[in-house]
Amino acid sequence: MAAHGPLTPARIVFDANGRPQAPDFGDAYHARIGATAQAQAVFLAGNGLPHRWRGRAEFTIAENGFGLGQNFLATWAAWHDDPQRCTRLHYVGVEGHPARGADLARALATSPFPALAQALVAVWPPLLAGWHALDFDGGRIRLLLAFGDAARAWREVHLRADALYLDGFAPDRNPAMWSPELLQAMARRAAPGATAATWSVARPVREGLRSAGFRVEIGPPVGDKRETLRAVFDPPATMHRAPPVTPPGEVLVLGAGLAGAWAAHELAAAGCRVRVLDRHAAPAQEASGNAGGLFHGVVMADDGAHARTLRAAALHAARVLPGWIGRGVPGAAEGLLRLAGAGEDVAALQALIDRHALPGGYVQALDAAAASARAGVAVTQTAWWYPGGGWIAPGALAARLLANIPFDGGMAVARIDHIDGRWALFDTDGRRLATADTLVLANAADAAHLAPWAGWPMGRSRGQVSLWRRVPADAPRPRVPLAGRGYLLDLGDGGLLTGATAQPGDTDAAARVTDHDFNRARLEALCGWRAPPPDGGRVGWRAQVPDRLPVVGAVPAMNAPDATRLDRVVRAPGLFVLGALGSRGLTWGPLAGRLLASQVCGTPWPLEASLAQAWDPARWRVRAARQAPNRLGG
Numbered sequence: 079m080a081a082h083g084p085l086t087p088a089r090i091v092f093d094a095n096g097r098p099q100a101p102d103f104g105d106a107y108h109a110r111i112g113a114t115a116q117a118q119a120v121f122l123a124g125n126g127l128p129h130r131w132r133g134r135a136e137f138t139i140a141e142n143g144f145g146l147g148q149n150f151l152a153t154w155a156a157w158h159d160d161p162q163r164c165t166r167l168h169y170v171g172v173e174g175h176p177a178r179g180a181d182l183a184r185a186l187a188t189s190p191f192p193a194l195a196q197a198l199v200a201v202w203p204p205l206l207a208g209w210h211a212l213d214f215d216g217g218r219i220r221l222l223l224a225f226g227d228a229a230r231a232w233r234e235v236h237l238r239a240d241a242l243y244l245d246g247f248a249p250d251r252n253p254a255m256w257s258p259e260l261l262q263a264m265a266r267r268a269a270p271g272a273t274a275a276t277w278s279v280a281r282p283v284r285e286g287l288r289s290a291g292f293r294v295e296i297g298p299p300v301g302d303k304r305e306t307l308r309a310v311f312d313p314p315a316t317m318h319r320a321p322p323v324t325p326p327g328e329v330l331v332l333g334a335g336l337a338g339a340w341a342a343h344e345l346a347a348a349g350c351r352v353r354v355l356d357r358h359a360a361p362a363q364e365a366s367g368n369a370g371g372l373f374h375g376v377v378m379a380d381d382g383a384h385a386r387t388l389r390a391a392a393l394h395a396a397r398v399l400p401g402w403i404g405r406g407v408p409g410a411a412e413g414l415l416r417l418a419g420a421g422e423d424v425a426a427l428q429a430l431i432d433r434h435a436l437p438g439g440y441v442q443a444l445d446a447a448a449a450s451a452r453a454g455v456a457v458t459q460t461a462w463w464y465p466g467g468g469w470i471a472p473g474a475l476a477a478r479l480l481a482n483i484p485f486d487g488g489m490a491v492a493r494i495d496h497i498d499g500r501w502a503l504f505d506t507d508g509r510r511l512a513t514a515d516t517l518v519l520a521n522a523a524d525a526a527h528l529a530p531w532a533g534w535p536m537g538r539s540r541g542q543v544s545l546w547r548r549v550p551a552d553a554p555r556p557r558v559p560l561a562g563r564g565y566l567l568d569l570g571d572g573g574l575l576t577g578a579t580a581q582p583g584d585t586d587a588a589a590r591v592t593d594h595d596f597n598r599a600r601l602e603a604l605c606g607w608r609a610p611p612p613d614g615g616r617v618g619w620r621a622q623v624p625d626r627l628p629v630v631g632a633v634p635a636m637n638a639p640d641a642t643r644l645d646r647v648v649r650a651p652g653l654f655v656l657g658a659l660g661s662r663g664l665t666w667g668p669l670a671g672r673l674l675a676s677q678v679c680g681t682p683w684p685l686e687a688s689l690a691q692a693w694d695p696a697r698w699r700v701r702a703a704r705q706a707p708n709r710l711g712g
């Protein structure tokens with residue numbers, strides 16, 4: 079899995095007329111006729127828009143060279159003004175050198191679409207390589223920013239484009255954005271009949287598009303360009319094409335904890351009819367039922383799949399969870415402090431931040447004094463400050479996510495079977511509880527029992543939290559959640575919460591005094607508070623796999639042979655899983671739900687393909703095949 083290099087933000091110079099220039103490429107950000115006129119004439123008209131998206135449920139546009147987002151804004155405005163617009167517009171913007179937020183705001187200050195421009199500026203992500211999924215217009219406009227080197231981004235992006243905008247800087251100054259390999263990579267992600275448009279008629283562009291399977295035509299003049307270019311994807315029959323994904327009508331989600339709630343919410347937002355089943359009468363009665371839990375990023379010495387997927391998930395959670403807090407779910411998204419290990423000085427923390435080029439919008443290193451000032455509580459260690467972190471009540475969140483989704487409680491599923499092309503769910507007496515074309519297993523560790531052939535090494539780790547409702551006067555009240563070994567959380571309603579123990583394999587459901595004592599001892603080490611015994615507590619079980627990553631995606635087929643590559647593992651038709659959220663369900667959940675829905679519905683994935691592979695439910699099949707003494711083919 080090739081890692082992204084650190085991002086180099088765009089160097090933007092504004093000329094005397096306020097027009098943004100890119101001195102590193104000797105080019106302007108847009109033509110003299112203006113960014114919006116160019117977007118409308120070259121990219122929208124060149125791709126037959128808005129006409130082509132009319133009457134469609136989904137339409138996907140992918141742009142190479144997102145720049146300052148002017149084409150996106152013009153497209154969004156055209157969609158907004160079109161009474162026959164598609165239900166959801168997916169817009170994927172690949173950008174190797176994204177603008178700093180301040181530059182973006184300045185460049186878009188004169189946009190003819192001020193409300194849309196402000197909305198984009200308001201959610202512009204920290205400049206981190208990777209994918210950033212942004213929603214507008216109630217989630218009907220879905221912008222996926224793919225920040226990073228274009229060649230790598232096009233290998234990693236998972237989508238099926240209906241229209242392509244080719245808007246790199248001039249081919250003679252930025253040839254990498256127009257290389258034959260890049261155009262081939264775009265073609266592999268184009269739907270049959272997809273169109274492409276650009277203002278460049280340079281020969282390498284025309285030839286590159288032709289050899290990638292496009293029919294190329296010269297388009298009308300636009301501004302000072304005497305010609306423009308339009309193309310239609312019409313590949314030879316011999317070119318390998320991945321079959322399209324047909325979105326399912328109805329989806330059944332088993333499990334109403336955070337995993338099931340995010341899966342159901344995202345599937346419903348993607349246009350599916352969803353029903354949720356659980357053995358309890360109400361959602362979030364098991365692991366997801368605590369009064370509060372933390373969400374935040376991490377910094378790891380090894381910036382591998384775990385660190386990068388958790389960062390992607392934390393950034394997504396930081397975008398999404400405040401909206402739910404704003405709608406009444408208890409919580410606060412005002413940052414989180416994570417104390418470093420004893421003896422780790424601020425220079426060591428900063429060195430790690432610098433090594434991975436992590437921006438301050440994601441994480442900062444604080445000395446003990448600065449950390450104490452943030453927390454409003456004296457701490458003695460250096461700390462990581464996560465501005466996008468916070469806490470939220472998982473049970474209330476799950477209930478809100480499921481508020482408009484049909485829910486059937488009291489359904490304890492003992493077995494599933496694929497009968498006549500549909501998934502049937504049975505109870506312990508063999509009674510059929512439900513049937514569905516598409517089933518999502520979101521029932522934590524029990525998913526491994528229902529699909530034993532998948533070979534998930536799912537374990538359960540008991541955890542106990544301690545809760546004070548009657549809080550002594552000497553108790554600290556941190557302004558933001560304070561974490562380290564254990565955590566302290568002000569629930570905002572007078573209560574304080576701390577946790578949590580981690581006891582793999584322990585099945586005791588009763589809250590234990592010894593575990594409360596353990597939590598109290600860690601609390602004292604964290605912030606010096608010698609807490610009295612708590613007046614409440616709760617026990618739950620985290621479902622986790624040994625690599626501590628979620629399990630998200632299509633389940634391997636029952637009798638599928640192991641294969642040495644994930645894309646060669648045969649999948650069970652219509653069977654998906656979202657689970658193994660371990661001790662980070664609040665952070666993983668939103669991105670995991672979005673990824674699952676995109677896999678079920680065939681919309682752009684919110685995560686790089688190689689990172690999604692790290693979550694693939696078939697990864698143990700591949701590991702087994704690779705370790706087999708006589709390696710299997712495939």
Ligand SMILES: Cc1cc2nc3c(=O)[nH]c(=O)nc-3n(C[C@H](O)[C@H](O)[C@H](O)COP(=O)(O)OP(=O)(O)OC[C@H]3O[C@@H](n4cnc5c(N)ncnc54)[C@H](O)[C@@H]3O)c2cc1C
Pocket residue numbers: 332333334335336337338355356357358361362363364365366367368370371372373472489490491492520521522524525540541542543577578579616617618619620621657658659660661662663664665666
């Ligand atoms: C003590 C403790 C503290 C934690 N603190 C944090 C924290 O601070 N931050 C954080 O991000 N995460 C935290 N976590 C982890 C987080 O709670 C989990 O990652 C998350 O709740 C998992 O959600 P889930 O939906 O996968 O599982 P669950 O919430 O357990 O949901 C699974 C659902 O499936 C149902 N189900 C299972 N089997 C069947 C079946 N056969 N038939 C019908 N229904 C079935 C269950 O009834 C349940 O409702 C903590 C966990 C614990 C235990």
